[in-house]
Amino acid sequence: PIPLIIDTDPGADDVIAILLALSARDRLDVKALTTVAGNVQLRYTARNARMVREWANRPDVPVYAGCSRPMLRTPIYAAEVHGAEGVTGVKIFEPKQPLAKGSAVQYLIETLLAAPPKSITIVTLGPQTNLAMALIENPEIRQGIKEIIMMGGAHFNGGNITPSAEFNVFADPHAADVIFKSGLPLTVIPLDVTHKMLTSPERIDRLRKIGNNAGKIAADILDAYVEHDIKEYGLPGGPVHDATTIGYLLKPEMFKGRMVNVEVDTREGPTFGATIVDYYHTTKKPENARWITEGDTQGFFDLLTVQLAKLP
Ligand code: BDR
Ligand code: CA
Numbered sequence: 001p002i003p004l005i006i007d008t009d010p011g012a013d014d015v016i017a018i019l020l021a022l023s024a025r026d027r028l029d030v031k032a033l034t035t036v037a038g039n040v041q042l043r044y045t046a047r048n049a050r051m052v053r054e055w056a057n058r059p060d061v062p063v064y065a066g067c068s069r070p071m072l073r074t075p076i077y078a079a080e081v082h083g084a085e086g087v088t089g090v091k092i093f094e095p096k097q098p099l100a101k102g103s104a105v106q107y108l109i110e111t112l113l114a115a116p117p118k119s120i121t122i123v124t125l126g127p128q129t130n131l132a133m134a135l136i137e138n139p140e141i142r143q144g145i146k147e148i149i150m151m152g153g154a155h156f157n158g159g160n161i162t163p164s165a166e167f168n169v170f171a172d173p174h175a176a177d178v179i180f181k182s183g184l185p186l187t188v189i190p191l192d193v194t195h196k197m198l199t200s201p202e203r204i205d206r207l208r209k210i211g212n213n214a215g216k217i218a219a220d221i222l223d224a225y226v227e228h229d230i231k232e233y234g235l236p237g238g239p240v241h242d243a244t245t246i247g248y249l250l251k252p253e254m255f256k257g258r259m260v261n262v263e264v265d266t267r268e269g270p271t272f273g274a275t276i277v278d279y280y281h282t283t284k285k286p287e288n289a290r291w292i293t294e295g296d297t298q299g300f301f302d303l304l305t306v307q308l309a310k311l312p
Pocket of ligand 1: 078160
């Protein structure tokens with residue numbers, strides 16, 4: 001199985017992503033969930049990650065809390081999309097199992113230093129503050145990283161939080177800048193693809209019809225969460241952004257993209273937090289990311305349905 005650390009800010013779609021990852025025990029060795037402030041404050045994202053661990057009955061997966069705010073910018077949240085405490089559509093509870101001791105940043109540093117060379121895949125599903133801070137504190141952690149797969153950014157699609165910026169990058173552009181400049185192998189799942197891979201009432205219904213708790217939770221969350229993007233953005237269904245990254249890990253053949261140069265706009269102004277993607281190689285700047293633009297939507301929802309059936 002692929003050794004994996006999931007850095008996340010649950011977050012409705014983060015929950016679906018984590019459930020999907022934890023369902024694939026034979027393929028993904030989830031070492032830890034590291035949490036960060038993003039969709040809501042850190043105290044909620046860390047608590048929500050612990051709720052998901054309990055839903056999936058995976059006491060073996062530690063949950064760490066990391067950075068409580070972005071590197072430089074004023075904190076922003078997305079409670080209007082995900083609910084005041086970050087998970088809409090389900091009953092919130094206080095999970096029994098506590099957080100792991102120590103900060104997520106420290107965990108990343110220690111784990112990546114001790115890991116065999118190029119062995120660990122890191123998936124980032126929120127603002128990239130934790131990983132950026134870890135790379136700044138100890139650049140030698142690079143040695144343990146096989147690749148980074150991030151949900152974030154937008155090019156062809158335009159932004160979802162400003163006309164030009166996607167939420168995760170906008171919420172900490174300086175952190176994203178560190179990641180894009182790191183030279184580490186990087187795959188980006190931007191809005192360009194996630195806004196094409198939408199739920200439908202039928203797709204959500206299939207999750208509910210699995211008949212287990214995980215399917216019901218996923219369906220309840222999606223029913224509530226998709227409303228925002230359908231109403232506010234006029235999309236025909238809801239994107240399950242973060243879960244798409246795990247779909248990519250499990251079945252990369254369902255996706256298409258190309259190597260490009262990406263820069264993050266960290267200047268104040270209307271394009272603050274935008275990802276500038278040199279899709280046609282006009283600048284001849286070195287490629288630093290694989291930018292995904294196409295995905296097999298039905299294949300993804302089929303996979304999600306099959307996988308969630310493996311959970312309690
Ligand atoms: C991203 O922003 C968050 O609100 C979602 O959880 C996802 O990670 C989509 O832009
Ligand atoms: Ca997220």
